[in-house]
Amino acid sequence: MLRIMCFLLAVFASGISSADVSAVYGFDTRSEEQRYQNLIAELRCPKCQNQNIADSNSPISKDMRNAVYQMMQEGASNDKIVESLVGRFGEFVKYKPDLDSRTFVLWATPAIAVLGGLLVVVGVVVRSRRAGTAAPALSADEQARIEKMLAEKDRNGKA
Amino acid sequence: MKRFLLFLPLLVAIVVGAFLFAGIGKDPTKLDSALVGKPVPVFGLKSLKQPEATLDEGLFQGEVTLLNVWGTWCPACRDEHADLMWLAQERKVPIIGLNYKDSRDEALVWLDRLGDPYRTVIYDPKGTLGFDLGVYGAPETFVIDASGVVRYRHVGVVNREVWEQILLPVISKARENG
Structure with a gap:
């Protein structure tokens, strides 16, 4: 039991310390940075479900922010970036779902x-x-x- | 008309009640995978057990397999390990592991100590394949059919109940179609 507790503590502690070190991204222009901020504010974290990926400290949100940044550097449009994440994580990650018969x-x-x-x-x-x-x-x-x-x-x- | 209006609150309560009742018991943290019906993403990663060997999506061709995403940092993976052993040994289910954001040494020690239910383990320290698969929390288990197409994704621990009630029916269906 003690061993499990220690393990859990270690897991949580490592989670906390790594969450504090958030990646800092560089942008060429203010408008690019604003575009990035808008994108990560509109994408929803699949793990911690009522947070967007800008707010969330979960590892998956960090990966998603990373992916958004990488795709922006490669010159992808907003639609393309969102589409690529929806293709992986499903419609769920969009805070603004498309208008169709379901929505x-x-x-x-x-x-x-x-x-x-x-x-x-x-x-x-x-x-x-x-x-x-x-x-x-x-x-x-x-x-x-x-x-x-x-x-x-x-x-x-x-x- | 006046009489009818008196019943309006009751009517609203019934409609709202029915709507809310339908949501009871649904687990909002379990999402359908966006990859269901799509082939396993293209990848090229090292094998955990043979560091020189490179694995790719061709691994999933030929038979219906389970793809189990795990890591030594994940307590729930420890929980399901015995049941995975049971699946591999007693039920002869081919399980492919995806060691997700982990260190090779620790993963090998884990398999050595707890037993190795995996036919092959893909070593994904940066979580790239995991990301392409839409993995958002280990453990996750995918059912992949014989042509390498994702049929189902289960989020959370696999135990005998999950196997009997969820995974086995999906696998049987995938085997029939394949």
Whole structure:
């Protein structure tokens, strides 16, 4: 047991120390560097699933950043770089999946939600308008009664 | 109409409930391999056991094999090792190892101590073939058919249950088609 614990500790420790040494890449221009940053922000780490490869310290993310950098140095376009990683790790690594029959609902949900919300707002507004014009809050009789009651209350208050 | 609106929350709850229920028990960390249906990537790497020999994708031609990605740094690989031995010895399954981001010396000591279930082991210290295969965490086990095409990828430990329920059916099917 102790031996296993030591082994695990060693594994974790080595993981931590190697994660700290992140590779520093050189770029010729600011725009190239920005392109690299955009790419690694849009690619998702397959191991630590809710991080992009820019944030993740996992070895696989490091390899993927490396591959992105290498492909950029070889003059590959963004599409080509993303495609090559999708070819290895699957559609999963894209934070922005292509629009097709599978992802249609995913892409359409925000529009559907906004549309639904607008419909509700319109419905509420129309209904309250209609209610406002059709039936005034108080009839003339009621208004007279209220004024009488208020006047009575005032008199009682003073007395 | 008013009556119907009263039931709307219930309806929404049922739809959302059904959607969420469908997700129960699915392991989001297990991804389908992008390589299923594609040939094993082109590679040229040294053999672990014969350092002078170079191996390439032709290794997978001829029969259905398991490709097991492992490393001595990977505790789960230690877990599955006994079951791999069982597969190789009792079930006569041809297993090819991919020693992933490891050191040759440590890997050889491991095989010496724990037994060697592998027909051949590809030595991939930099993880290049692993990367091309889309390996994101060892252990991973691929089923490769007789013409070198990836049929299935299992992420995680292989044990007898995984073998019976997942790998064996895939292998049987690959053998029939091949």
